[in-house]
Amino acid sequence: MQELKKYKIFDISLFATSVVVAILFAPLEVEWTKFLLVSAIYVVFSTIYSSLRIQYGSGSGSYDYGVSYTQSLALFAGPFGLLIFETVHRFVIFFQRKYMKTADEDEFTDTLYNIGSFTLYHTVGYLFFFALFPYAEMVPFGYFLLFFVSAVIISWQSDILLVVAFYISGNVRTWSEVVKFFNKRSILDTGKVAITNGLLFYFVMESQWEMLIVFFIMNYIVSKSFLSKHETIQNELERDRFREMAYTDFMTGLSNRAMMDKKMEEINGTNEVLAIVVADIDKFKSINDSYNHAIGDRVIQHFAGILKSHASNDDCVFRSGGEEFTLFLRGRSYAECLEVLELVRSYVSAHPVHVEHNGAETAIDYTASYGLYFNKMTEELPMERAYIYADQLLLEAKDLGRNRVNVSDGQRIVIHS
Template identity: 45%
Template sequence: MWRARLFDFLLFFSALAIAVHTRSLDVEVNLYIKALFLFWAFSTLYHRLRVVKKTGNTTVDYGISYSLSFGIFAGPLGLLIFETIYRFTVYINRKRTKTADPEEFWDTFYNIGSFSLAYSAAYYLYNLLIPFFETLPFGFWILLFLLVFVTSFLIDTFLITVFYMLGDVKTFGDAYDFYKSRSLTDMGKTALTNGLLLLFIHQAEWGTLFALFLLNYLVSLSFYSKSQSIQDKYERDKFEQMAYTDYLTGINNRAFMDKKMTELSQTEEYIGVVVADIDKFKSINDNYNHSVGDQVIRHFANQLKSYLNVNDNLFRSGGEEFTLFLRNRNYVQCVDLVERILRGVENSTVEVEFGSETVPISYTSSFGLYFYKISEQVPLEKGYIVADQLLLESKQDGRNRLTAVNGCNNAGKPVLVKN
């Protein structure tokens, strides 16, 4: 930590030395104060739209910077004054809102030093290269993009050095990934914004300068709000998925099954409701352990899932009990599918970890199938109860079998099938 802190102050005092060496501002004091206030106000306003990323123990803020145009306009001394006022404004605001990191005060000196150094370098490069680039078509804009690229590289290098000292960057690959995270689109946006600011400030077009700042802020605010909405939706969907997903098997749980039953009960579709479970599952837990039992349950869930299509639904409705909703099929197709599942489970073997060995386990399963047309008189909840009773009959009749009932045959009477 002390090496990183020493590096922070090295950057700060290097920037201070360069600023003191210049001795004076590049512009008149009155003009500088107007520009300073405008850049400070909008930089502070824009700071709330930053993107925050945690890298190891360090928090990194990403956002558009106006320091390039201000540094070229005011020179190293004017730039250092701006960065000092702006960065300490950010620090005070974070302390006020209790969002400051424990080392925020000392990190402020790093921010002042690194940005002042990088954009002071841009100031000298601009004055050195602008006579040549002015002779080229779009030379001014090419130079601005080049300066954004150079300053981005310098700032990233400073950060990587700090991360290396803190142990958050360990290899060249880590450093390369950090450099690669820069977006050319974002650099182009920074170059365009700072180029326009520089043109308007040199011409003292204060109204246009204010309008550009405001436009940039409003556009950024719109994108920020949209990205927040997308992030909020993603998090809601993620939490909903977690609430409706069985932790062991990764398929939908009983809560989602109840939700789906409520939805489907509003329809009048033909459906095959299947309730299935693993035969003599308790003996698997007793002869091995619950970890082995969990592996068998996962295997059974995957077996069931492998036979279904996108229109079907599969739920873990109990410990080793699963429920299937077979849709867009007739009764014969439902019976045929469940029979194939039953034989597939019977002929399969699951390799489980038990002790220090891999043990093959074979098991069977039983099924109850009730096929009918959903109606107000017989909603899906009742269809599930009938299928569950049919499963019980399969168990009583010797297990490893299917008991199925067609609740809507042509004669209007139930047809019982036992396999």
Template identity: 50%
Template sequence: MLQAKLFDISLFLVAILVAFFSKGILIENTTFIRTLLVYWVFSILYYHLRVVTRKNNTSIDYGISYSISFALFTGPIGLLLFETVYRFSVFFYKKWTKTADPDELSHTFYNIGSFVLSNSIAYYLFQNLYPFAQSIPFGFYILIFVLVTLSQTLTGIFLSLVLLILKDIKTIREASKFVFETISFLDIWKSAITNGLLFVFLLEGNWEVVIMVFILNYIVSTSFYSKAQSIQDKNERDKFEQMAYTDFLTGVSNRALMNKRMKELNESDEYIGIVVADIDNFKKINDTYNHVVGDLAIKHFADSLKQVVDTNDYLFRSGGEEFTIFLRNKSYEQCIATIEKVKEGFANNLFEVEFESKQIKIPYTASFGLYYFKTNDTITMEKAYISADHLLLDSKQLGKNKLSAKIA
């Protein structure tokens, strides 16, 4: 979008103006080049440790930044040179690996402008507040913490403005929420301590310790990144597994998970009531109204069954309008009472739905088959399910809206 690109360029130009109105590079050229090379090398090394998220159509990179210590040591114009070298290195790397976004150049200008502007503001505040901070215990690190917090907040604000322009964020309230979500006080403390130490050792000219701080931080960051990646991978696996085992119409478990649970429960050595249930005269609902109403009837049936199952019980959609329940840790009488409660609820409850621009109430009933047995005994879950299914057919033949039950 043109407006977003204009904002990126404007931010970049403002950052250039702020930098060039500063006192210039604060250190001699040889030291500056050495500092630039060290920061560039380790920033490139740390690049793969960034966390990439998406906000609708916009990709967002999160990672530790060393810009504030560089700004404090070299000044805003030194920071501008560093950010330009580093960000364009990333730009050409993405182009080379074919991972660049279509607007990657615009994003590069945005990153330079955003980091230079936010950390230049931190630099000017440091110059004015440091004399007061010296009189406070740990005043230097408290000041660095405040400046890092400010810098990250400003960066979040700049990013939220871009998202507002792109309409990935709709309201100011949503933008404010996004800014607060980007702030992590654990990351701020880590960044504040790291940048504070780097600045102190740079002032002392202790390059061996500067490099050791970078290396130590890289090792710690790699460890945290590996753990975070493992958690993310597990969450994604769990999400895909949940999707694979969930019926999307009703939100209950599907036949695939039912088969899996059967194998597990075969070894459980417990009493189970297998219930197979379906809607009576379901084809008539589809023929009288339409399949959308039929789907809503199935969802209503599933929601009604959810109300009576306990946390230890299992509910599955085992066919079109057919559902299967594994009632666990209950006596035979308790299983009977549970299903009778459901059956009576259907007899007294009407299913309300919109049809042809009118709200109508549709009555329906359901039939049930219950087979109660002990697992790991003389019959498997698979055979018990077939017995429950046959009992369901008995209920249909008895006139529907019935429960047929048997105990092994």
């Protein structure tokens, strides 16, 4: 509650400061009729654009954080005219959100923050721009270069104020969050703001109203199109992320049984020659019973890491259940598959798992058994049947004493221990 109070005081103080600063630049230095016409156009389109703005923040604070067209209005009307425009513009949005019932709990103080912050840092931009404008005219493309530098100064002020506000409201608490926030700025976005405001300012000063309106409409269409594509990409990323979650075993990071079934369907009937390997940690229950399930999980993770490290990019490694794993060794000969599996078996036997148990570091030795079935995956030999053959070979390896490889190339069985 105390943080919320400080947050509101900050917003109100910022607004009050902006009023004092703007009054220092009164009265309005442009014709009232032209100011009212320009302000009306800006209010209409800025209100429409408000639905396209990206919002950053959570908790008690929520602020507009997107492309602003205020720079050109500030240069035209000055700080006093800017305060009038921002007050009308922000309260139009405020009442619009109230009417649509989309307003935040602190919408009023958020509105004061937006009026105050936009007025203050655009006043700095205003002073900077006109101080250097005579010199910019001497430089090729100096007009737009000056707009760009002004936009950089304005954006930095905006970010600093936002970080302070987020800190007070509790939305930013660590230095890494501050750095992450500042990294959201893009040089291309700043360039877009500079060019857009440069053209708008030119149209306003030259009273080219048709061009001004056409430019606003074109900008809205482009922004709307960009937002739609952005949302489509975000939806696709979310869909891919959920698909990955559905196909991932989170203990080991390997693909799970569902992904294995999907991959088997893809390979079925393709005539691909590969090895299906079913591997199982020997006497795993005794590890759980002798230590605990957390250490049993460490053994599973250790074994998964070994399997993954010995697999190629073309191979598939799955945790197919409990302490059982399945591999699809692809693009290799029968002898090469056997060699890989022998390397895995010997590596597991020679590398115990180091864990902490009862306050002391403990090395847990373990072994695994393997069934390898090598053949061409045809319509007559579907993956499901080949997998059953590999699983049967594993069971036979267990019966023969464990810590061994039981292999078949579809014609003969070879035991390696």
